Structure formats: structure tokens, C-alpha cells
Amino acid sequence: MREGYIHSIETLGTRDGPGIRFVVFMQGCPLRCKYCHNPDTWRLQEGKKATIDELMERIVKGKPYFQRSNGGVTISGGEPTLQFDFTLELLKRCKEEGLHTAVDTSGYVDRDKFKEMLEYVDLVLLDIKQIDAGKHQELTGVSNERTLAIVDLMEEEGQAYWVRHVIVPGYTDIEEDLHRLARFLQDKKYLERLELLPYHNLGEYKWQELGLKYELTGVKPPSKERMKEIERLFRDYGIKT
């Protein structure tokens, strides 16, 4: 019986994909985003152990709700591709139940491995944290090369995906970078929409609890007006937000 480490679950999620969703937040993440609001997901062994059967029992109970709302199951994290075999099996089992499946990933995963997963995924929610390679490295601790390769993969495979981009004032809201991201996304055929998410600092206390230094203290969430302006910028490139 396959076991995995999970951080938590949300039974009636509305933010991670279409409709009402059962969201499994997997434990473990290879990134170290400065704005992470769940640093308690980072270390694999600190998660709770769960089996596929336990999760499926709960998922199947909610199936009528998910299906009535055109929702389904989203596997998020942390980084769900880190516990690759567990996530893959969970996705397979969800598809056997006829459920809509989504994976919320930073794209920091080997392209060929991720390709194996796509057969069981209806929608990929891909977080592009920064289009600029150097700034991405600085913001997350890793390169964005793999993430951008995942965009190519999805285009080649005809895989439906949404891109998510967190707007962090001073880090990811720089005009030049936003235009660059818009130019990168503008001709993508299988990109269904871009979700622009405002930075919030609600997870700051977790950094303190874990004894970690939060570098974004004092950074304020972007205003509604600024978010609207950024949405307009992308729409002007013909990108659906």
C-alpha cells in the first residue's frame, strides 16, 4: 500500500482549478520562494503519512459535489511532483473514478517524467514565478529553465493549462518583466488563462515559528488598482485573465 507525506487537505476548495475541488497539499518542496506562505510544507519528513486508499475513500465521498460543480481533484503542495509515484498513482485512481484532475506545480520537474503524468491530468496549473532567469533564481533559489521547458512540453502535447503568477511588489511587478512574460505567453495555444494572484503576507508568522528569516517584511500586497492595471497589460496582449 503506497504511502505519501501530505501537508493537509481541503475538501471544498474553490481556488485551485475550476468548480469545487478536493485539494491534496503534498509535503515537500525543492524551492524556497521568498514569499512562500506555506514554509511548513518544505521538509518532506515533517508531513503526515497518508495512503492512497485513505485519500480515495474521502475523495469518493465528495464525488457528487465535485461533479455537480464541474470541479474535481487538485494535487498541490509543496511541490506535488516531488513524491512523483504517489501523485501519479493518486491521479490514476481519480481518473478511474471519472474525476477531473488538476496538478498545481512550480514546473521544477524533469520534463520527461512530467510527460508520464499528463496522461492522467486534465489541467495543469503552472506557477511561473519570474520570467527573468536571474530574478527567478534570486526569488526561489532555483532556475526557471525547467518551468519554461514544461510550457513547451504542454504545447507539444496539447495539454490544457493555466499559468499562475504571484504579483509581489518590487519582485515580480516590474513592467519590463511583465511585458516579457506577456510576450512569452501570447502565442500559446493550450494556455487557457493566466491567473494573477496578489501577494499576501499571511504566512509570515509561520516563518517566525520555524525560526526562518522572512525577507519580505514590510512588502505590502499590491493594491486592487495595480492588479487591474496588470490584468489590462496582459489582456492587451490577447491573454485571458
Ligand code: SF4
Ligand atoms: S513552490 Fe510553493 S510551496 Fe514551494 S517554496 Fe514556492 S511558494 Fe512555497
